[in-house]
Amino acid sequence: MRLVTFDDGKGARVGVLDGDAIRDIGAPDMLGLIAGGAAALEAVRGKLATAPVVTGARLLAPIPRTPKNIFCVGKNYHEHAKEFAGSGFDGGAKEVVPSYPVVFSKPHTAIIANGEPILSAMDPTGGLDYEGELAVVIGQGGRGISKADALAHVFGYTIVNDVTARHMQKRHSQWILGKGLDSFAPMGPAIMTADEAPDPTKLTLTTWLNGERRQHAPLSDLIFDIPTLIEAISAHITLEPGDMIATGTPAGVGIGFNPPKFMQPGDVVRIEVPGIGVLENPVV
Structure with missing residues (x-):
């Protein structure tokens, strides 16, 4: 999967790139998804087929603020x-x-x-x-x-x-x-x-x-x-x-x-x- 952080005017959250489209997987932030480990990724994969496509979104840095430098x-x-x-x-x-x-x-x-x-x-x-x-x-x-x-x-x-x-x-x-x-x-x-x-x-x-x-x-x-x-x-x-x-x-x-x-x-x-x-x- 290719995971992104995006903002469509409703606040920053995490999506999956499906070709050129962004699917909203309902995860609020990338660090939380990463910390969730394999179980969190499996949950994302389970949602992917029905996750809505987002329009008018702007890509942010995948991790806008890293835990450390x-x-x-x-x-x-x-x-x-x-x-x-x-x-x-x-x-x-x-x-x-x-x-x-x-x-x-x-x-x-x-x-x-x-x-x-x-x-x-x-x-x-x-x-x-x-x-x-x-x-x-x-x-x-x-x-x-x-x-x-x-x-x-x-x-x-x-x-x-x-x-x-x-x-x-x-x-x-x-x-x-x-x-x-x-x-x-x-x-x-x-x-x-x-x-x-x-x-x-x-x-x-x-x-x-x-x-x-x-x-x-x-x-x-x-x-x-x-x-x-x-x-x-x-x-x-x-x-x-x-x-x-x-x-x-x-x-x-x-x-x-x-x-x-x-x-x-x-x-x-x-x-x-x-x-x-x-x-x-x-x-x-």
């Missing part, structure tokens, strides 16, 4: 790690390919929905960049989750654009002030439930800027795969239902060009993961 992973594709190391924006890091996952975060105030604008004015330094990423949505939470058990803790998958102000990222070294700005976490359009992708390494991610393909990679290219990321984070931080881990971006970001190709007002960035859909946002 979004966990994000840097330098997690081999080719992107190389292009970042050679870009001059890596803050003097000694390792091209990290020995351990590089984890930072984005606050919920950065989250915007499919179609909503990325605010270029939030970056006064003129270094606005895109990073298409697959994000993991945690279902059953826990601490000390092993790699062997990790995928059983995944509720589903969505798309996140890890928008970045590159000069600010370099200036502050700690990345939250380059990556956590308002509107810098486009998310959506839907959460694809984990049963639709029993082997997430078979998923692919593609990013276009103004119709030009910039990024394309299979998830099998990750340096640290999804079970490794869940194990590494949960070893120290309790994961909760609805927590989100953005798994990293492939090569092809703006700073990978010489000179860099930063986003400008009027640009449109489009990210697709087949099965989840398309996340598209204008830059204003």
Whole structure:
């Protein structure tokens, strides 16, 4: 299933995408549905055939406010790690390919929905960049989750654009002030439930800027795969239902060009993961 959060003027609630139509399944919020586990999903499937189609609805971010900051992973594709190391924006890091996952975060105030604008004015330094990423949505939470058990803790998958102000990222070294700005976490359009992708390494991610393909990679290219990321984070931080881990971006970001190709007002960035859909946002 592809689950969405929508608003048709009667308040935000959860629906299921049936083709291009939204079916109202009567769930008030995504976090509550996720916390309900397998039983809640089975109840949704039972309602689906008779769930009414909603008209005039606007998609919101699937999880408009995550339980914690979004966990994000840097330098997690081999080719992107190389292009970042050679870009001059890596803050003097000694390792091209990290020995351990590089984890930072984005606050919920950065989250915007499919179609909503990325605010270029939030970056006064003129270094606005895109990073298409697959994000993991945690279902059953826990601490000390092993790699062997990790995928059983995944509720589903969505798309996140890890928008970045590159000069600010370099200036502050700690990345939250380059990556956590308002509107810098486009998310959506839907959460694809984990049963639709029993082997997430078979998923692919593609990013276009103004119709030009910039990024394309299979998830099998990750340096640290999804079970490794869940194990590494949960070893120290309790994961909760609805927590989100953005798994990293492939090569092809703006700073990978010489000179860099930063986003400008009027640009449109489009990210697709087949099965989840398309996340598209204008830059204003």
